[in-house]
Amino acid sequence: MIGTLPPREGIQLYMARVDPHLISGCEVALDVTSRLVKKLEKPQLRFLRRLLGLNPRSMRAVLFTETGLLPIRYRRAIIVLKHAKYWAHLTDDHYAHAAYMESLRLSSQGHVSWAADLRTVLGAFPIPVALPESALESAESIDAVISAVESSCEQTTQGELDRAARTYLLRKRLERDNNGNLRTVVLRFRNYLRIVSVPHRKAFTRFLLSDHSLSVEALRHTDRYRKYKIPRVWRLCRFCQMEVEDETHAALVCTGHPELSPLRADFLRDVFALRPALQSLVLTQPAEDFLACLLLDQAVTSRMARYVFNVLQIYETREMWVPPEHFNLIG
Template sequence: MKRVEQILDTQLQSEIDTFTRTHLLRDRVQRIDEGEGESRVGLVTRRRRHYLDVPIPSYRKAITRLLLSDHNLSIEHLRYPGRYRAAAPRDLRLCRFCRAAVEDEAHALLVCTGHDKLAILRRDFLRDIRGPVGGFERKRSADRPYEFLKRLLSLRAITGRLARFVADVFDVYDGCARYIPAALYLPAP
């Protein structure tokens, strides 16, 4: 049975490491109890994760959608062709608000300044986590938002607040039409 579990873990980890949509699930380490007070930090594939304990269903769903890339951001929705448009290369999946960068998870949550409500939500979120995540200003870098997002996702102390922030940001993006570059539209038959 132990060998079957090892094979399962290896296969699952391989899929997480290679699928495009599971990029936020990669390299997740966790403290592993080894009995008798011993523990170590290691890569764990099959574990109940702390974000699944968020008590408000809409927040729990939002953070799960973020982690599984099952959201309404252009990075995912323009990956595939639409009825009258071609699939967009990554560099053309631009933010619907600022149109200055790819509309991916890190940009939407931590960078975009093209919508006033996003800036307010981000300011309030960063203020609220200042206590539980001491010194995060040093870890937050404008040119490395993806690494900072992965760090935030790993912190149990802020999971509920992060989930609420993610849900609120997704609501802002869901409330505005996606930007689709004219070059993607297919010619009329």
Template sequence: MSDFILEHHPEDILLNGVPVANIEHADDILTASSSPPGFQVHLNESQSWANDNGCETSIPKCLCQIFGPRQKSYPSFHLGGKVIEHVQKACYLGLWFETGTSNIWREQYKVKAKKATTAANVLLGLDRFVGALPAWDMRTLYMARVDPYLIAGCEVCLDVNAKSLKLLEKVQCKFIRRMLGVGSRSMKAVLFSETGIWPIKYRRVYLALKNLCHLIELKDAERPAWNALQESLALAREKKMSWVNDLCIVLRRLDPPVSLEIISDWKVEAVQSTMKDVKKSMEAWIDTQIETSSRTKDLLAGRLEMDSESGKLIKKTLDFRHYLRVKSADHRRALTRMIVSSHSLAVERRRWTERGRTVVPRELRICRFCQESVEDPPHAMFMCDHPELMQLREVFLSKLYAEVPEIKGQFSNPVAFFAGVLHRREITPVLAKLAFDVLKVYDATPMWLADVYATN
């Protein structure tokens, strides 16, 4: 019989393909069987043990779930002569299970996403009481209070259901965007490249592989978890549903995909190699997104970051960028928006379809002041001849050349100049102030619109 019938005290769990008589955790007991008669036998034995040891069973706290194809009617089960309640959703040791659906983990994702949202909203609302928190502090709070909900159960419930995974991704992206001060239309890849936070789908499968290393190390101890892993591996080799098969599916869906060898016996070293491949896949995805997008390829592609240990400029795909440590929250957000292209300049705003306006080709997103060049961050900060902007630029350049005199005359175009100035940490606060002042000037004047096109 394919059904799995589980009783738990107080809650419930499904063991993937392995019927188990009893699992105990503190005062919680889980009983499982692959047939109704067998399950009732286990219940009778549990009650007999309780009677012999002077224990009392709390029937209201006992629940049962039935997994498998839907049936017109389900059998009832008794413990101590009383009927056990049958439920569709239940939790055991922090893991939620749902019957009546092809995705038994659906409730797990919903509950954890809701709790993560609650925690995220509390953290994002702290500024009303303590003022704007530094970006690093917000990142620390995220890892301590939000991330645990997003990775909860990742060692067991793998992300084979894309719809459920999106619930977690939505919470993560919303929090990071608010932390950086960028809009909802900002690129996803830059959320991770600028903060050093892993995309949740990569982080969850990486932790699942890390747990797999632990399970493999249990071989000599003859632990039940090791035996369950071998059963799951055998099912995967027969191309049947199993935890190992789900793990292979998740790895293949990464961009670029990662493979996991299941033919030969697993070694910790082989799984650790796969973990490195997951990290490389994540970095390749982020690099590809940044290098192919017109919003970031000029400034962020191939960017070098100062390494604190070696003191040399090296490429870091993911890192908490130094400009996020600027103390002024307004200046920090303005510079961040300029860097990740989430600002109010025409090059970004006219790519949107809003207020009945169509998308404008990039070459027609002209500067609202000089009406000569594309209105992008390098032009606005370092090229436009608007008097107010030139005055701001003169103040910035005087401080820049006083602090870094060797940079004068090094760059031939504004994009290269912006990229070259960006990694000079000693001038970052002044650069952030320039970004803030420049955006303030542009926001005070309506954009130059070019909605009429000549036709042949």
């Protein structure tokens, strides 16, 4: 893929040109070997990272929570179950139905079969999905299994976000579902991916998903010139060296660069004009909670993206502060 695609059109291109290759034959050759499934995961991950502008070390879970796509192993399993639903619904005079029922019979007797392989596939998920013998005999019971697979996918993906320190801004995200109720929607194409300005959209995406150049993330790993690890408490701000240089500090706290405070004041003035209700939150909420509100409020998304872009540009004007190796004794 060359150049930059709008994410919505990029996903359409993925579904039209990439996904058919990744799901081809999945209803026949089931994913019983995890090593082979990883060969299918690699192109999916590479495409989505390229589409969102993330680097190869970005978290996997956010590729799906932000685009609404399913990880390929779950997508393939659901397609298999939908084929099973079709075969179970056929009348007895169809060869496909006869072969399907024979597979269920072999599985019930403990023999190697397609149905037994499907049980292996569903049991290998991080949150396993149970598949009783009777679950594949009717369309209604297969629908219940499909729902269980979708639930397993959502719980696994949300669990990754909840456990990772770097995605703290996403943990309290509430959005309206199809019925208009506020709840946690795990997999969805997010509104901020519609930001028109490409530099602003990419800056916002990287900032929200913790794939940016601030020290809290950039010093997470060793590199060619620095072989020692730096504890989080020592990834200090390059301007003030008073706090950890993370998203909250850079956007709302730091005054170590002369351009940050006036830039922040202009931004907050514009935001409060758009959303007066946010004015009370800045005084009553912790800084990181207020930042999460700003990042997830669709009414101020475009203005927030421009602000984030400008803040990151300021931080790019100076090299990170890297503590010497003996600082590693503390942390």
